[in-house]
Amino acid sequence: MTPLTTPLPETALASVVDLARDRAPSLQVADLADAAGYSPFHFSRLFSAQLGIGPGQYLIALRVGRAKELLLADDAAVIDVACEVGFDSLSSFGRRFRSTVGVTPGQLRRLAQTVADAPPRPFTMLRPHPLGERAVRAVLDLPEGTDRRGDPSIWVGWYPQPAPIGLPSSGVLVTGVDHVDLPLCAGAPFLLAFAVPPHADPLDLLAPRAPMVAAHPAPLTGPGEVTLSFGTSAAGGSVPMLSALPALRPA
Numbered sequence: 001m002t003p004l005t006t007p008l009p010e011t012a013l014a015s016v017v018d019l020a021r022d023r024a025p026s027l028q029v030a031d032l033a034d035a036a037g038y039s040p041f042h043f044s045r046l047f048s049a050q051l052g053i054g055p056g057q058y059l060i061a062l063r064v065g066r067a068k069e070l071l072l073a074d075d076a077a078v079i080d081v082a083c084e085v086g087f088d089s090l091s092s093f094g095r096r097f098r099s100t101v102g103v104t105p106g107q108l109r110r111l112a113q114t115v116a117d118a119p120p121r122p123f124t125m126l127r128p129h130p131l132g133e134r135a136v137r138a139v140l141d142l143p144e145g146t147d148r149r150g151d152p153s154i155w156v157g158w159y160p161q162p163a164p165i166g167l168p169s170s171g172v173l174v175t176g177v178d179h180v181d182l183p184l185c186a187g188a189p190f191l192l193a194f195a196v197p198p199h200a201d202p203l204d205l206l207a208p209r210a211p212m213v214a215a216h217p218a219p220l221t222g223p224g225e226v227t228l229s230f231g232t233s234a235a236g237g238s239v240p241m242l243s244a245l246p247a248l249r250p251a
Contacts, residue, residue: 025063
């Protein structure tokens with residue numbers, strides 16, 4: 001039986017992604033649909049089937065990702081940053097920023113100062129799980145030549161959608177291991193991971209331009225073992241790493 005919704009063709013996706021990355025602040029979903037040669041409704045269905053989120057959410061993610069870079073690059077006023085990335089009011093920008101990053105613009109800047117002085121150390125957001133509880137073992141498959149002797153630090157977490165938007169529901173930051181065991185997380189079935197390079201500066205930690213990431217391609221609702229293969233998310237329509245993960249570390 002032919003599926004009701006098929007992914008967007010790779011050539012159309014590539015053209016749409018290039019357009020969105022170049023001009024996200026000035027674009028609407030209809031502009032992307034027109035570039036791909038589909039009606040907005042049909043395009044949205046195909047785009048969502050390919051990336052797991054809608055094109056409107058993707059455009060917002062690109063705008064917020066750019067806002068993070070601008071906020072960390074200098075001391076420009078937050079309202080100026082908001083306008084540059086396509087928001088017409090400070091309040092709407094602030095709400096959207098906090099919901100996708102997990103902190104306010106001002107908190108992001110303060111967090112950058114904090115991690116410059118004390119980079120995140122391994123920590124866990126996982127609740128203790130008794131022997132035999134349903135869990136997923138995630139095998140961490142890093143690129144050949146990556147040094148695992150405490151380097152890099154690796155975040156593995158559960159998200160409610162297949163994109164690093166908003167703070168994760170649960171997770172752990174580890175170093176020097178080749179796997180982690182995570183209890184299943186109700187309402188957050190998508191397992192995403194992010195490798196932090198050694199001696200990363202605040203920009204690398206909080207607004208990485210080409211992070212080393214891994215994601216399981218389907219929601220996980222039962223126990224078992226999966227492999228998370230890491231690669232650079234610089235192409236293919238990947239959503240920017242929006243979560244301000246250092247905000248999760250214990251005080």
